[in-house]
Amino acid sequence: MKIQGRMFMWLSFFVLVMAIVYGVWSKEAAGTTALFMAFGLCIMIGFYLGFTARRVDAGAQDHKDADVADDAGELGFFSPHSWQPLSLGIGGAIAFLGVAIGWWLLYFAAPLILIGLWGWVFEYYRGENRTQ
Known part of the structure; x- marks a missing residue:
């Protein structure tokens, strides 16, 4: 989860820069607002993943030498019969x-x-x- 958190933090930085550049060049309110909102969403997801990564054990995706099969198994409880x-x-x-x-x-x-x-x-x- 650490890698995904870092990816979203870098993505949020990129979206913030693009929102500023887009807002200055286009002077268009709707697209600029949408980009700033996307920045906020990326920050929230990145913060959540980084915060959660500190509380749980490292997963297979956090190891560079891990195989796909290392992450197999139960991921959590999901209600199988919920309508x-x-x-x-x-x-x-x-x-x-x-x-x-x-x-x-x-x-x-x-x-x-x-x-x-x-x-x-x-x-x-x-x-x-x-x-x-």
Whole structure:
């Protein structure tokens, strides 16, 4: 993760320089703003990866002599049967469609998003997985 964090930090520096050059030469607000926002996103991702790399053990990608097979195995826990991301995705799509078509679509999107969030947060607090 250290390498990815450094890559994003270097990318953020490059995007910042390009945003300044683009803003000075073009004097166009939308593209300059988008480039500065991309700079902010690169900084956030780079900071997160660098911060996380300090807390976890070095992965195979951090060793120069590692093979691809060295990184095989379990990467974490992912819920195999969750339908909540589908609800969130449909609700988010309808919400963004509401910006283009009409704000009234948010009345249909908000319940889907809330149901998806509620279900995803409390997914493992039901049935046999419930703590007492």
